[in-house]
Amino acid sequence: MTTFIAVLYIIAFSLFIYGLMGLTGPRTAVRGNWIAAVGMAIAVIATLLLPGMGNWWLIALGLVIGTVVGVPAARRVKMTAMPQMVALFNGVGGGAVALIAWVEFRTTDGYAHEPLYVAIASLFAAIVGSVSFWGSNVAFGKLQELLPGKPITLGKAQQPLNILLVLAAVVLAVVIAAGGSSDWLIIGLLIAAALVGVMVVLPIGGADMPVVISLLNAFTGLSAAAMGLALDNTALIVAGMIVGASGSILTNLMAKAMNRSIPAIVAGGFGGGGASGGGG
Template identity: 70%
Template structure:
C-alpha cells in the first residue's frame, strides 16, 4: 500500500494538479488585495497557495537531505514570522525592501548552484543557460539594490543621492556590460566558476550604483521596481528549474510590480526613467519650529483648544494623513477624534494621496487598522473637488503631497506632481513636529499661507489634546 501511495504522490500529473491549484490560489488571492475589505483574506488564500506549491516542489524528486530542508524551513519560519508580526507600520516599507532583496539573492544563489551542479552548464540546453544567467544578474541587482533602499529608509545612510559624478554613467555601463559579457562567455561554453562569481559581483556593483544615486523621495518607487525585477528573476529561475508554480508566481510578481511602479510614477508625475536617473529628494533636515518659514512667510501657531473650537463648528472636516501620522501611530486617536466630531454633527472625510507615507496604501492600512469606515477614505481624484467646500483641512504629518508649488511653481522639483488641494479649503490646520521639509527636501508654502495654522508637537499627542478639548465643549 505504501509504495502505491508514494508512487501516487510523486506522479507527475498529481504534482501538476497541485501546481495548478497553487497558482490559481495566487491569482485569486491577488485579486483580493484590490480592496481593504478583502485584503486580509486574499493574503491568506495566496499563503495557502504557497504552502501547496512548496509541498508539490518537495515531491518533484526524491530528496535525500531532509535535515537541511527542514532546517532551512525552521530558520525561515523562525526569522520571518516574528519579524513580520513585530514590525511597526512605519517600518513596513523597509521590511518589504529587505524581504524582496532576500528573494532576489535566493534566485541569484540558485543560479550559481545550478552552474556548479551541472559542471558549468555542461550539456544544458542553451535556453536554460540564458534564463539561469538572466536570473543571476537580475537577482543580484535586486538583492543589493533592495539593501540600499532598506538602508536609506531605515536611515542607516542618509536619503541624499550619492553619485560618482561624471563617472556615474560610465561605471554603470561598465559593470552591467561586464556582467553581460560574463554571461555570454558562459553561454558560449566556458565552465570557469570565476566567470559566474565575477558576473554576480559585477551585477551587485551595478545594483549599488543603480540605487545609491536615487533620492529618498523616490524610494517607494524604487522598491516597487526592484520587486518587479525579483519577480522576473524568479520566473526565469522557474524556467531553468522546470517549475511551473515558480514561473507563474514570478510573472505575477513581475507584472504587478511593474504596474504598481508605473502607477506610482504617474501619481508623482514622473517617468520611471527619471526616477532611475536619480538626483531627486534627499530627505528633509530638521529645523526648529519658529515664527518665520524658510520661504520668508510668517507661520501662525495655534493651540489644541483653538483647533477644537474651529472644527466643532465646521460643517465638513477633511483629515489629510501622512507619514507623521504613521510615525506617531496616531490612527486610533484620529478615529476617536473623528467620531467625536461626527457626534457633534460634523461631516468627516479622509483624503488619501497615492504616495502618502512610504509605500502605496500606507495610509489606507493604518486607518483600516483603526476601523475607519472605508467609505470615508477618499482617493485624491475623488476628494480634490471637495476642498473648495471644506471648512477645515487637518493635515497630519503630510508634506510634499500637499505642497502648492507642485501646481504653481514651474521651477520646483515637484512641479506637475498631482497633490491634494488642501490650500483651497477655508482654513487649514497642520500638525507637525517642526518646520522641517518633507522627503523631497523642499519648503512647503502651505505652512505660511494666511489661512494655515500650525500646531507643533507629536501628532498623536496633539490629536489627543484636541479630542480632550472637544469633549469639554
C-alpha cells in the same frame, strides 16, 4: 504522482491569481493576502512531494532558519518601518534566486551539458537576482537611515560606470554561455550585478524609494520566472511572471500617484542632476 503535483500547482496558481485580485480591493484585501498564502503553502507541499526528494534535514534546516528569522522580523517591525522591511524581504528573494543560479552553474559544470536556453535563463536570473538583492539592501539602508537618505552620486562618472558594470555582467554571461566553466566567471558576474544594484539605487532620494522597491520587486519576479525556465518548473514560471508583470504595472501606478515618471526616478541621480527626488 507527478500529475497530482501538477494539479496542486494549478490550484496554487489559481489561489495566487484570486488572492491578487482580492488584494486590489479594500474590502477583500485581507482575505486575498491569506488566499495567496494558502496557495504558497500548497505549492511548497507539492514540491516536497516530488519523487526522489532527499536532503530532508538540510531542507528542514533552511525552512526553520527562514521561519525563525522571518516571523519575528515581520511581527516586531514598527508600522513606520514597513517599507524598508518589504525592501529587505524582496532583497532576500532576489538573493535566493542568485544563489540557486550559482549552484546550478556549479552542479552542471558551467551548463556544459544543458541546452543553451537553460544557461541563458539561469544567467539572466543570476544577474537580475543579484541586482535586486543589493539594490534592495541599499534601499533598506537608506530608509532605515543606516545610509544617508539623500542621493549619493559620483557626478559625471556615474552613468558611464553603470553602463560599464552592466556590460561587464553581460560579457561574463556570454563567456559562460559560450562554454566558460570557471567558478570565478559566475562570481565575477554576481559581483558586477551587485555593483549595478548598489550604484543604481544609491543616487535615488529617499522619497522615491517606494517606487524603486516596487521596481526591484518586479525584477525579482522576473528573475524567479527565468529560474523557472531554467529548472523547468511551472510554479516558478507562473508566479514569477505574474509578479513581474503586475509589479511593473504597480510601479507605474505608484510613480504616477507621486507625479513622477519611472525613467526620471531611475535616472534622477545620474550626472548629479538636481532633479533627483525628494532628498529623504
